[in-house]
Amino acid sequence: MNLISVLSVFLCTGVASGFVTAPIHSGSRSISHLNAAASEEFYIDQDRRNLMNLILVGSAGLTIAGLGLPYVFFFYPPGAGGGGGGVTAKDALGADIFAKPYLDSKRAGDHSLAQGLKGDATYIIVKEDKSIEDYGLNAVCTHLGCVVPWSAPNNKFMCPCHGSQYAPDGHVVRGPAPLPLALAHCTTSAEGAIVFSTWSETDFRTEKKPWWM
Numbered sequence: 173m174n175l176i177s178v179l180s181v182f183l184c185t186g187v188a189s190g191f192v193t194a195p196i197h198s199g200s201r202s203i204s205h206l207n208a209a210a211s212e213e214f215y216i217d218q219d220r221r222n223l224m225n226l227i228l229v230g231s232a233g234l235t236i237a238g239l240g241l242p243y244v245f246f247f248y249p250p251g252a253g254g255g256g257g258g259v260t261a262k263d264a265l266g267a268d269i270f271a272k273p274y275l276d277s278k279r280a281g282d283h284s285l286a287q288g289l290k291g292d293a294t295y296i297i298v299k300e301d302k303s304i305e306d307y308g309l310n311a312v313c314t315h316l317g318c319v320v321p322w323s324a325p326n327n328k329f330m331c332p333c334h335g336s337q338y339a340p341d342g343h344v345v346r347g348p349a350p351l352p353l354a355l356a357h358c359t360t361s362a363e364g365a366i367v368f369s370t371w372s373e374t375d376f377r378t379e380k381k382p383w384w385m
Contacts, residue, residue, distance in 0.1 A: 258369035260361070261286040261296060261308075271360045275302055283322035283329075283340075285311060288368040289356055293319050296358065296366060297340075308368055309342040310354035310384075320353070329353070343377040352377050354384040 261269040269286055278284065280300045288294030292312055297305035309329075313320045318333035328345065329338035337346035342353035355371040375382050 258357075258359070258367045259289055261288060261294070261358075261366040261368055263287070269296070269366045270364045271304060271366050272364060274366065275304065281324070283309075283324075286366070289370065294356055294368060295322065304358060304360070304366065306358055307371065308356045308358040310356065312354070313349055314344075314351040314353065315347075315349040341377055351383050355382065 263269055263286060266287070274296070275298065278298045280298055280302055282298040283295045285293045286296050286308075288308060288310065292310050295309040295311055297307075297309070299305055311319045311321075311329075313331045313333065313336055315331065315334055315336050318331050320329045320331045320336070320338065322328075323330045327340060329340075329342070331337070331349065334348055335346065336344065336349035338349070338353055339345050342355070344350075344352055352375065355375065357369040357371050359367050359369070361367050370385075371382060372385055373382070374380065
């Protein structure tokens with residue numbers, strides 16, 4: 173009977189030992205590793221989020237600039253007039269224009285375009301005596317910046333955009349243009365080239381200070 177009691181106690185002890193809880197410090201170590209991994213993953217996601225925000229802001233800025241610049245150029249047309257020093261007039265191919273061959277190829281009263289100050293289209297005017305007028309006219313309309321063509325049959329400049337018209341000397345004869353075409357001095361260099369330079373004196377058409385200065 174005593175032997176049976178001893179065996180019973182032994183078996184109970186073995187079964188109980190099978191249900192002993194695992195050490196707590198091991199679980200704590202595993203949880204710490206998980207927290208560290210999660211924290212690392214969070215920082216990686218934050219970096220990616222910042223990068224995506226930068227890309228989004230940059231894309232939005234480029235889109236706004238692309239949409240806004242045409243409106244700016246529309247309401248603020250290319251500047252008329254010129255820089256400080258003289259520049260040689262150039263033809264459509266970028267070659268310098270020389271007075272003698274130019275006059276040989278033009279008729280009296282001709283108004284032809286050349287590249288002038290700041291690269292603006294500028295009219296060279298041939299007078300009735302077959303000499304070159306001492307001023308050139310910037311072809312940029314003072315209304316909204318269209319290039320104004322010369323109409324020989326009508327003997328005036330006629331803007332095709334909004335109907336503005338200018339006399340042969342560039343003063344306004346019909347709106348909506350508010351100002352005359354800008355002037356530039358037109359002279360001949362020692363080498364015979366036609367040269368444009370800034371007109372900073374009183375505008376002889378209005379007797380006022382040049383508006384393009």
